[in-house]
Structure formats: C-alpha cells, structure tokens
Amino acid sequence: xxxxxxxxxxxxxxxxxxxxxxxxxxxxxxxxxxxxxxxxxxxxxxxxxxxxxxxxxxxxxxxxxxxxxxxxxxxxxxxxxxxxxxxxxxxxxxxxxxxxxxxxxxxxxxxxxxxxxxxxxxxxxxxxxxxxxxxxxxxxxxxxxxxxxxxxxxxxxxxxxxxxxxxxxxxxxxxxxxxxxxxxxxxxxxxxxxxxxxxxxxxxxxxxxxxxxxxxxxxxxxxxxxxxxxxxxxxxxxxxxxxxxxxxxxxxxxxxxxxxxxxxxxxxxxxxxxxxxxxxxxxxxxxxxxxxxxxxxxxxxxxxxxxxxxxxxxxxxxxxxxxxxxxxxxxxxxxxxxxxxxxxxxxxxxxxxxxxxxxxxxxxxxxxxxxxxxxxxxxxxxxxxxxxxxxxxxxxxxxxxxxxxxxxxxxxxxxxxxxxxxxxxxxxxxxxxxxxxxxxxxxxxxxxxxxxxxxxxxxxxxxxxxxxxxxxxxx
Amino acid sequence: xxxxxxxxxxxxxxxxxxxxxxxxxxxxxxxxxxxxxxxxxxxxxxxxxxxxxxxxxxxxxxxxxxxxxxxxxxxxxxxxxxxxxxxxxxxxxxxxxxxxxxxxxxxxxxxxxxxxxxxxxxxxxxxxxxxxxxxxxxxxxxxxxxxxxxxxxxxxxxxxxxxxxxxxxxxxxxxxxxxxxxxxxxxxxxxxxxxxxxxxxxxxxxxxxxxxxxxxxxxxxxxxxxxxxxxxxxxxxxxxxxxxxxxxxxxxxxxxxxxxxxxxxxxxxxxxxxxxxxxxxxxxxxxxxxxxxxxxxxxxxxxxxxxxxxxxxxxxxxxxxxxxxxxxxxxxxxxxxxxxxxxxxxxxxxxxxxxxxxxxxxxxxxxxxxxxxxxxxxxxxxxxxxxxxxxxxxxxxxxxxxxxxxxxxxxxxxxxxxxxxxxxxxxxxxxxxxxxxxxxxxxxxxxxxxxxxxxxxxxxxxxxxxxxxxxxxxx
Numbered sequence: 001x002x003x004x005x006x007x008x009x010x011x012x013x014x015x016x017x018x019x020x021x022x023x024x025x026x027x028x029x030x031x032x033x034x035x036x037x038x039x040x041x042x043x044x045x046x047x048x049x050x051x052x053x054x055x056x057x058x059x060x061x062x063x064x065x066x067x068x069x070x071x072x073x074x075x076x077x078x079x080x081x082x083x084x085x086x087x088x089x090x091x092x093x094x095x096x097x098x099x100x101x102x103x104x105x106x107x108x109x110x111x112x113x114x115x116x117x118x119x120x121x122x123x124x125x126x127x128x129x130x131x132x133x134x135x136x137x138x139x140x141x142x143x144x145x146x147x148x149x150x151x152x153x154x155x156x157x158x159x160x161x162x163x164x165x166x167x168x169x170x171x172x173x174x175x176x177x178x179x180x181x182x183x184x185x186x187x188x189x190x191x192x193x194x195x196x197x198x199x200x201x202x203x204x205x206x207x208x209x210x211x212x213x214x215x216x217x218x219x220x221x222x223x224x225x226x227x228x229x230x231x232x233x234x235x236x237x238x239x240x241x242x243x244x245x246x247x248x249x250x251x252x253x254x255x256x257x258x259x260x261x262x263x264x265x266x267x268x269x270x271x272x273x274x275x276x277x278x279x280x281x282x283x284x285x286x287x288x289x290x291x292x293x294x295x296x297x298x299x300x301x302x303x304x305x306x307x308x309x310x311x312x313x314x315x316x317x318x319x320x321x322x323x324x325x326x327x328x329x330x331x332x333x334x335x336x337x338x339x340x341x342x343x344x345x346x347x348x349x350x351x352x353x354x355x356x357x358x359x360x361x362x363x364x365x366x367x368x369x370x371x372x373x374x375x376x377x378x379x380x381x382x383x384x385x386x387x388x389x390x391x392x393x394x395x396x397x398x399x400x401x402x403x404x405x406x407x408x409x410x411x412x413x414x415x416x417x418x419x420x421x422x423x424x425x426x427x428x429x430x431x432x433x434x435x436x437x438x439x440x441x442x443x444x445x446x447x448x449x450x451x452x453x454x455x456x457x458x459x460x461x462x463x464x465x466x467x468x469x470x471x472x473x474x475x
Numbered sequence: 476x477x478x479x480x481x482x483x484x485x486x487x488x489x490x491x492x493x494x495x496x497x498x499x500x501x502x503x504x505x506x507x508x509x510x511x512x513x514x515x516x517x518x519x520x521x522x523x524x525x526x527x528x529x530x531x532x533x534x535x536x537x538x539x540x541x542x543x544x545x546x547x548x549x550x551x552x553x554x555x556x557x558x559x560x561x562x563x564x565x566x567x568x569x570x571x572x573x574x575x576x577x578x579x580x581x582x583x584x585x586x587x588x589x590x591x592x593x594x595x596x597x598x599x600x601x602x603x604x605x606x607x608x609x610x611x612x613x614x615x616x617x618x619x620x621x622x623x624x625x626x627x628x629x630x631x632x633x634x635x636x637x638x639x640x641x642x643x644x645x646x647x648x649x650x651x652x653x654x655x656x657x658x659x660x661x662x663x664x665x666x667x668x669x670x671x672x673x674x675x676x677x678x679x680x681x682x683x684x685x686x687x688x689x690x691x692x693x694x695x696x697x698x699x700x701x702x703x704x705x706x707x708x709x710x711x712x713x714x715x716x717x718x719x720x721x722x723x724x725x726x727x728x729x730x731x732x733x734x735x736x737x738x739x740x741x742x743x744x745x746x747x748x749x750x751x752x753x754x755x756x757x758x759x760x761x762x763x764x765x766x767x768x769x770x771x772x773x774x775x776x777x778x779x780x781x782x783x784x785x786x787x788x789x790x791x792x793x794x795x796x797x798x799x800x801x802x803x804x805x806x807x808x809x810x811x812x813x814x815x816x817x818x819x820x821x822x823x824x825x826x827x828x829x830x831x832x833x834x835x836x837x838x839x840x841x842x843x844x845x846x847x848x849x850x851x852x853x854x855x856x857x858x859x860x861x862x863x864x865x866x867x868x869x870x871x872x873x874x875x876x877x878x879x880x881x882x883x884x885x886x887x888x889x890x891x892x893x894x895x896x897x898x899x900x901x902x903x904x905x906x907x908x909x910x911x912x913x914x915x916x917x918x919x920x921x922x923x924x925x926x927x928x929x930x931x932x933x934x935x936x937x938x939x940x941x942x943x944x945x946x947x948x949x950x
Contacts, residue, residue: 093812093816097812097815100815104618104619104621106615106619113618115617115618118614118615118617118618119614121614123612123614124610126609127606127609127610127612128610130605130606130609130824131602131605131606131609131610134601134602134605134606135599135602135603135606137598137602139593139594139596139598139794140581140593141795142590142593142794142795142796143579143588143590143593143794143795144579144581145795146579177652177818177819177821177822178818178819178820180816180817180818180819181817181818184817184818188688193668193690206816209816210816210817213663213813213816213817215668319614319617319618320616320617320618320620320820320822320823320824321617321822321823321824322818322819322820322821322822322823323822337568337572338688340572340575341568341655341659341681341684341685341688342655342656342659342685342688343652343653343655343656343659343797343818344652344653344655344797345653345795345797346652346797346822347652347795347796347797347798347821347822347824347825348795348796348797349605349795349796349822349824349825349828350822350824350825353824
C-alpha cells in the first residue's frame, strides 16, 4: 500500500470512529504534512482519494471538510420507474454518426469523445513489448491464433478473472476486436430479427445501433444515476415483453457512471435466470474504479451460464490495439464460431503483445496510476463546472470511469447546445444519442478523461456561457 | 524484367512463330544453359514459367515439350449450365466448422487448409517494420485511425489501384479486419433478411456462412473451372430470382482456381448493372498470378459504382495481421459506418505497419518471389498427384492462387475421403463445404501453398492409396 493510501485509510478510520465529525474542517495540507512527516503531495493525494470516496469534500479557497452527505451541486433526480415503455424500433444512428464525426478533428475540445486521452496509456512500453513479441513470433501463430484466439492471452485473462474471484476457463474466452465486437457477437448469438431486447435508459449508443442493425426491438428499463437499473422496472419489463436478451453495463455505466452494488447485481442475475434471459454484460470500465477494489461483474453471480461478460483493453491499457474478449457462458462456442465467420481472428501481433505485457507484470501498477489520474481529473472538471455552469445545473459524481452526466438548467436543449458548442470548437455528447426515443434532451455527457489544462478550463467556461445564454433565452 | 523472364519470352515467341512446333522437345537445361550463356537455374525458372503459362509441359524423366493443348491429366468437365436452381436456405456451417477444426492441429498435413504456409511471408521484415512504426507512433492515431482507417494506408492502397489502372479514391476505401470483414459488411450494406443473393457454384464457404447468418437465400450460378461464372446462367438467374446482390470471386476463385478473362468480367459488370445488382467482388488471390500481369478486378469495368471490391494482405503479405479493405463504390459510407458500429477500427499497429511497409517499397519484389514459389509448388504437387492418384482422377491447373480442385474417381465420396484421410493425419477440403446444397461430393480442394517436402510426398501417396481403396470398394 502506498503512503498516501495509508494516510487516507487512517483519516477514513478517524471519520468512521467519530474522531472527525461531519462538517468538521480537516487540517490544511501544510499542517498535515508537518504533523504526519509526509510530503505535501502525499497529503494532497490522500485528500483526493478521500474525496473520491465521498468522505470529505473541498470548499473553494477554504480547505477540506468531512462530508455530511451533501454535495455542492445537487444530485440528479431519480428516474420515473413507473412508466411502462413500449418496445420500439430504433432509429438513432444518423444522430450518433453526426456527433461522433464532430469529435474526431484533433482541434475540437473532446468533451463529447467516447475515448479517454491516449496520453494516459503506456504506449511506449507497449510498443517495446510489441517489438519484442513480433520479432520472436512463431509464424504459425498466424494460423493458430484465429478464433477463439491466442491461448496465452486467454490464459492471462482467465487469471485476472481468478484474482477477481471469478471462475472462468480459458476455453470459455473468445478474443474479439475490442469489446464492441464481443458485444455484437453475443447479441447475434442469442437473438433473431424481430426479437425484443431490454436495455438501460439512458444507454450506450452502440447498443442502440446494434439493435437497429439486427432488426431487433428495444425496451428501455430506467437506470438510477447512482446504482443502475431499477429492478422492479426490470421485472415488469421481463413479464410484459418476454425479451430474448438483456444488454447492460453494470460498472460505471456509460453515460450515467452508475455502479450497481453487488447485492443488486446478484438479484438481477437471479431475476434474469428465472426468466431464462441471457445478460450481455458490457464491463469495459470495471477496472477504472476509484474505491478500494474492483467492483464485481454480474457474471460473478451467474450459476446458469447465462451471463455473457464482455470487456477489453481499449479503455484501460491499449487504445487502438483493438483487443477485447467475451466470456459468453453457455454461448461460448456459438460466439467463437460467429467470430470465425465474420472477422476470423483478432490481429495476432496485438494479441501476442497483450499476452506478453500481462505475463511480464506491471498492468496493475499502470492501472493504479490511471485510476488516480482519472480521479484527479474528475475533481478538476467538477470544480470547473461548479465555477462556470449556471445555477440549475446538476451532475453526477461517479466513483469510476471518465464520464459526467450533466442535467442542463430548465429550457436548455442539449442538441442545440451541441451545435452551438461545436461552433466554438467544443464537442459534447447530447443526451438523445443515448436513448431509443431520442429522449434525455436536457442532459449531456462530458468526458473528463482528457488532460486538464487552461484550454480545458476555457472550454468549460465557454460552455457555461453558452448554457447561460440558452437558458436566458428560454426564460 | 529478370533474365529468366526474358528467356521465357524469347522461347514463347519462338513457339508462337512456329519455330518450335507442338509436341517438339525443348533443349535440355544443360544445352540451353550453354547455348544461351545463362545459369541452369535461369533456364529452370524460364521453363517453369512457360509451363505455368501452358506453353510447354514436362514429361517425367524425359524433359520439356511444346504443349499441344493436352495435359497429362484430363481437365475437369464443364458444369451443367442449363439447370435452373431454386433459391435455398443455407445450412452448411456445421460441416464447415468440422472441416476447419480438423485443419488446425499443427501435426495434421494441411492439404485442407485455406491458408498458405506462413513461412512464405516476410515475417521478420514485417516485424522490424512494426517495431519501428509502433515506437514512432503518434498516440492520437488510436483515435484518428478508426473506421474508415489510417489515411496513409488508404492512400497506399489507392496508389496500387492506380498502378493497376483503376481510379479508386482513398476516400472510398474502408480498412477492414481482413477481407472477410469487408465482404460481410458489404453484404450487410446491400441486403435485408429474406433477400436473395447470387453466388458461384462451387463457392467459397464463407459466402455460404454469411448468407446463412444473415437470413438470406442463395441462388447458385454454375462456374467453369477455367474461366469462372457462366454468363448465360447468370442472366437467367438475374431475371428469374430478382436478387439483391451477387457475391463472386473473379480471380483464381476458391475452390476452382478459375480466372475470368477481362472481356467476360466486363460483360458481367454490364449485365449486373443493367439489373442494378451490386457485385461483392472477393479478390484476395488477384496478386497471386503466374502470368504476365495482375488480372484486373471486375471493378475496373464498373461505371455505376455498383462493384464492391474487397481484398486484403492476408494471403500475399501479412497473414495474421488481419488487415484488408473494401472499396465499396456508392456504398462506401454505409460500409464505413457498419464497420464503426461493429468493430470500430482495425488494429492500429497493424494498419500503420502495412502503411509503412508499402511506403518503403519492396512489396512487389516480395510478390514476385511468392508467385514464383507458388508456381513451383503447383508443379510439384500436380506431378505428385499424377504419380500417386488412381486413374479416373481429374484436376485443374490454375494460373494463380494455391488451390487445386480435384475430381475423384467415380464412386469416391469426398466426405468419406475427408474422414479417412484425417485418421491418417491428413486434412483435405471436401467439395460439399463449397456448396449451398452440399453437392460436389466427388470433388476435393487441395492446398499447394505449404512447402514441398518428403512428408508432403508421403501424404499425397497416402491420400492416393485411400482414394484407390475407396474406389475399389465402390467398383
């Protein structure tokens, strides 16, 4: 355990024991540094960590205080869980493509991007590993590593499952071209055109596009911004719509950032199993937690082989390498064969490089640094939004990932904001791209995974001004 | 032009001018070497080249003779082009998977493999290029090289089209995870479940699997073993079945090895355009020609934007890298977006490596060597088959690629041969995996792309014995 983690644990202990009361001011960084005989930066990091865990909060130009459960910005409202949504044909792709294309120019400030900054990743070390791995590569790997994929990489992934307390055999794992291919293959493995699929609302747009492309119908199930899908609504949807599959993100959901507690995951898996409905679990952000340990995937509670767990290295280690995987339970063979007949194999140099990197060790160290960076980024972005966005703004403060879900003040339309922001060289992700009904018009998703800078501060200030102007006009 | 090519051209000229008559014996290698003042190996290579062009043929222990148009083994029969096939649901995958899996163990002699030997490719040089490219890689490539793909790679591919006389803009090119992904995306771009697709018969099984997976119906159009699809039968099928698309391999078709002449390609493109039917053109073997120049793709004759040309580097440069592309004419944007929503991007290290390799030069030199090797391989395999297979065997002698299509003696069933051969550690590709109706039961496809050796000779001898035994039993 690092020094700052130890310090944070000590302070957390003091708070739990009541030595530090709610609302009480913590020692200044200078005081704590002197008293504990640690560097000021260690204290800073400990305070950041405690803030991320919700135990303390910063007040501008004043210092840190023990949290009383309140936040500077009010939290998001709960979703309406009593609505009974219809199964709908999805038609969101045009809008998604328009937004995606707007985020690709390098000069646009990428608050609307789906990717974290590539500068957060050990690209140089990966390149070195790749150089070594491909120069030593047995040419026959090019034949033998076709679907289900490189044996050593599947073994390394199975080992990581084991460390997280899951029993997943290498034989169940299919290496895919990023998690996106895995999710798409899993969906194809368990559905036929015309079938109904349950999704969270709001949801990651790739799920909407896959449903649209495969001629399926979507049923929205409301998600809470803090702890994910509403189980009562899920149960009603299961009974009413007889879906063939359910596609969800359990950890740091995109766009909400919600994290399902373990008990809730277990109840959900049990509920779905009772209806014999496979769960396509998108868990690409699971490693990006700010708490004490990796949140479990729903697959940890699966006893029926119905949970198809998909993840990748794209968001936490090797963007652009396009290496992900599916652990599709009882559908493993079907997914392996779908992969074989659609893209045959994942790029072998990329597969053996990741196998080599994982085998050598150092991934967990990188992840610790990455989590810490993302946490600091969140703190800076949230503070800037507090400084610059007008009253009436509300937002999440997720305990992992790199997205904020922001409710705009009344009367501000996020699609209009998207267009106005783009004129100012700033991209955002407007709410309707996360909705089968193009709803969530008063929400935007902001990416805090790009490095904080004066330019970023300027962009958030400019965004605040545009929101202010749009809200004035509507008042 | 190399010395042996010059020598071959001189001899070809002599044959055309009648200086060397049909059936006449050529000078021995030693004689020619002395007379022409070139090395014996130059003469050997020139004779091989002339043999591949069908101008001369070797008689065992006797030497080379000017061809009279006859071959030692009789050619394949023409297909029955007057049948009017029904549109059929396809259900061939199980059989294909069984055969594919049988070819993956390294100890099995891979005559049934779809891949050439990985030892034929410049893996060391590619690895060196990859090391240099990834170590110099701009991290933002991981974001910018998502579909349609790396700009420099698309430019290099467009340049190669230009050299072959085709005008294809880099903007039309979508980089894919091998040609297989390109073909699948093109099919999805132009069809809906229930639609009818024309395919060659026999055909590459991936086309059958894609049709099966996408809920489409297939109509077989007979293919000639020498010059490909029958145009009269194609026209009847177009009129009768109103297909939504046509999926064909124009150059060195898998499994036939047939090569459509340019005029025929042009007529086919015109015919399809008249019916407004897009052509999905699989051209992965086009670079593996043994003649004077690369055969044109059908796309060279497309004026309506209806030809979706797909190819890759997997069969001619970089197996396992999984880099291919589609040039889908008027459907380019649709294919680009399908790629974006299914696999997002092709592995960026693989993309930039191929771009770097192509930019540096040396690809054409590698290809010349590869073609020469494959041609020599074909000669050795055909000679061995002549030595070991029983009378009644017939086979193709394609002018490119690495497949032989072999008709077994009457009464020998290729599925039975497949099972018997596998017991002897030899894989073959039985005819039914290339047929929507599990037809072609008396044919097998043999791969001559694995290096000739005593073990290979032994495998062909063993195969010949099994065929002999099976044909005796049926007699």
